[in-house]
Amino acid sequence: MLNIVLFGPPGAGKGTQAVFIKDAFGLIHLSTGDLLRSQIAAQTELGVKAKAFIDRGELVPDQVVIDMIGNQLAENKSAKGFIFDGFPRTVEQAKALDVLMDKNNTAVSGMLALDVEKQELINRLLERGKTSGRSDDCSESVIENRISVYNEKTAPLIDYYSAQNKYYAINGMGSIDDIAARLKDTVEGL
Numbered sequence: 424m425l426n427i428v429l430f431g432p433p434g435a436g437k438g439t440q441a442v443f444i445k446d447a448f449g450l451i452h453l454s455t456g457d458l459l460r461s462q463i464a465a466q467t468e469l470g471v472k473a474k475a476f477i478d479r480g481e482l483v484p485d486q487v488v489i490d491m492i493g494n495q496l497a498e499n500k501s502a503k504g505f506i507f508d509g510f511p512r513t514v515e516q517a518k519a520l521d522v523l524m525d526k527n528n529t530a531v532s533g534m535l536a537l538d539v540e541k542q543e544l545i546n547r548l549l550e551r552g553k554t555s556g557r558s559d560d561c562s563e564s565v566i567e568n569r570i571s572v573y574n575e576k577t578a579p580l581i582d583y584y585s586a587q588n589k590y591y592a593i594n595g596m597g598s599i600d601d602i603a604a605r606l607k608d609t610v611e612g613l
């Protein structure tokens with residue numbers, strides 16, 4: 424199985440690029456951000472709780488997203504592989520993903536990390552905020568908090584995957600097509 428972790432700070436292009444990789448390699452795309460937003464739209468109990476964290480630019484508690492991913496893996500047993508977008512975001516989540524993969528007799532193939540300058544991240548998210556209706560994209564202070572949370576809780580995953588020889592840094596600046604080509608080349612080499 425081919426199991427890709429697509430990694431990067433908020434606004435790095437994970438959701439944008441995951442679609443290309445999914446199509447190119449026939450994978451199932453699992454975005455914890457999208458899964459949480461669909462819970463919010465359906466006004467489920469989980470969605471109401473998650474919204475409070477997302478609105479502040481904080482992470483939703485680990486167990487909530489770990490359970491969501493576990494359910495998705497169980498529902499897609501015959502998949503050729505997965506692209507994880509926005510998951511894992513903490514070392515706890517990465518450890519839980521390794522356990523889930525192991526239970527399915529598979530493993531993470533590689534973690535592809537999009538590198539983008541901070542000002543470009545802010546510009547992209549504010550631009551999307553003009554039309555997306557996403558509360559977490561509209562305020563520069565919430566965006567700054569998302570980036571701080573990334574630096575504190577999510578960036579340590581670079582060391583986690585480096586230690587397993589699974590970390591690949593990708594230049595995430597430039598056109599969407601150029602970045603997609605860089606990612607595709609890297610996935611083909613895994």
Ligand code: B4P
Nearest residue numbers: 433434435436437438439455456477481482483509547551
């Ligand atoms: P996400 O939905 O994952 O939000 P994100 O980090 O902003 O990434 P996204 O995929 O949406 O944006 P992208 O970089 O593609 O998470 C939202 C919230 O949910 C989190 O803050 C957290 O609260 C919660 N959450 C999600 N997963 C969680 C987890 N595992 N644990 C705990 N909490 C979790 O793109 C951004 C914009 O840039 C787009 O508008 C795109 O069009 C544009 N863009 C992309 N590439 C570009 C390029 N090359 N040039 C110009 N613009 C580009």
